[in-house]
Amino acid sequence: MAHTVEDQAETILLRIARGAGLRGAGGMRVVRRIRTPTNREVNIVRPMLSTTHQEAVTFLNALKITARHDGSNDDWERYARNRIRHRIIPELQALNPDAINAIDRFASIMKSHSDLVNVLVRDAMSESATEPTNVYLRSHFAQLHPIVAAATLSKMHRAVANTNTQLDEAHLTKLIDMIASGKSSNYDLPGGVSFKSDHMHIRMENANSVPSDVIPYPQPLGRTTELAVPGELDLGSGFTVTASLRPRGAGIPTASPDEAWLNPKIVVNKRLEIRNRRPSDRFNPLGMNQDVDLSDFLIKAKVAASWRDRIPLVTLTENGRIAWLPGIRPAEWAKLLPTHQIALHLKIERDPQIN
Incomplete structure (x- = not known):
């Protein structure tokens, strides 16, 4: 031209x-x-x-x-x-x-400024990407500068929109506010695109496509199962949880939502237990000095109601005390301290090839 x-x-x-x-x-x-x-x-x-x-x-x-x-x-x-x-x-x-x-x-x-933002967008999408494709960690997006967040959301939209439509400022402002709230929500966007978010993930998909399964937990376990330390446990639905003892480097390791670094002394007889929640469960969240009702905590943490009975709780074998809520938070009493030379590392993973 x-x-x-x-x-x-x-x-x-x-x-x-x-x-x-x-x-x-x-x-x-x-x-x-x-x-x-x-x-x-x-x-x-x-x-x-x-x-x-x-x-x-x-x-x-x-x-x-x-x-x-x-x-x-x-x-x-x-x-x-x-x-x-x-x-x-x-x-x-x-x-x-x-x-x-x-x-x-x-x-x-x-x-030039736009090119710089594009580099930051690329990094943001890479660092927050999960499986399946076009699903991202909400907590990472919530920490982005509004300019980078808006540009990243615009790029996500262009990737799945039917036509060369664009998001305007009103769309982007609402999306950023929805992500910051952490609530489960849906929002229809131009170009036949649907935005969906929950307390852990955000995603955009074409309204005519098959919805992505991003539930971060397996089907209810049905029974309490032992997890060897070190060891790996198949939770079903393509999920596994692994436990290992690792030498700790300088400082406290930074954990992603699907992993935890804990006090190795909580392990007794090289065993932990994995189970779903019970009506009487209480939990001592990291950063708090007292136990709270687990159901109340999950509600306040904006965990989707349909997920709460699927969370594979990591507990102690002798008393059932909860050490880690995968994807949410570890327990205060189980946290790794600077004096610990060995760390208990727990990680939950999902095979994206298994639905």
């Missing part, structure tokens, strides 16, 4: 007037990949974005080619772009004769 630097300046001013963000303020890209309504991906190439209109005309004249003039470009009453071309840009050039190039430089700066 033969867009020139003047076309770029007009596009930028038009986008700013309509409330464009960082990406839009960067103007048109030299190469842009789009998806057509028939789901074909094509490249739009604009090799003349640094060329002025006059330079293009001079080049054509040298080749004895007459430049085509579109009469609609003179109609500034009907077309917003023409009002910018014939009324606004001349006023800006009265203030700064080099206004066109100044706007182009502004676009280049915005592109």
Whole structure:
């Protein structure tokens, strides 16, 4: 396409007037990949974005080619772009004769900033990705800077939307607020996209696709089962839990939601137990100095009601005391201390190939 630097300046001013963000303020890209309504991906190439209109005309004249003039470009009453071309840009050039190039430089700066955000988006998606595809850890998103969070959500949306639709500021603000709340929720977005979140995950999927199974726990166990330390236990539904004793390096290891680093002294006779919750269960959450009713704690932690009876609790063999709620929190009394040279490492994993 033969867009020139003047076309770029007009596009930028038009986008700013309509409330464009960082990406839009960067103007048109030299190469842009789009998806057509028939789901074909094509490249739009604009090799003349640094060329002025006059330079293009001079080049054509040298080749004895007459430049085509579109009469609609003179109609500034009907077309917003023409009002910018014939009324606004001349006023800006009265203030700064080099206004066109100044706007182009502004676009280049915005592109650089946008490229930086894209790198942060890529890192955010990589660090919070889970199985299955396009499902991410909510807690990680909740810690992102709003600009990075908005750009990441926009990229997630583009990956599954039916058409080249975009999320506006109202959509993004609502999505960020929903993620921060940690509540289970659904939100229909443009392009046939459905956003779903719970206390652990967020995901976007095409409304016509098969919903992703992101329940982070197996089916109810039905009985109490021993977990050898070290050892591995098949929980069914493609889930396994592993236990190991590891030398601890400097500092307290940072755990992801699906693992815990605990006091190795809680293990008696090289055994722990795995079971589901009981009506009488109480739990001493990390960071609290007293036991609380487990059911009340799960409600306050915004754990989906359908998940609560599926959580494979890790407990002591002698008294059934809860040491770890996988995916949620370890117990205060079972935490790893700086004086411990060996750590008890627990991890729950799901085979993405098994439904």
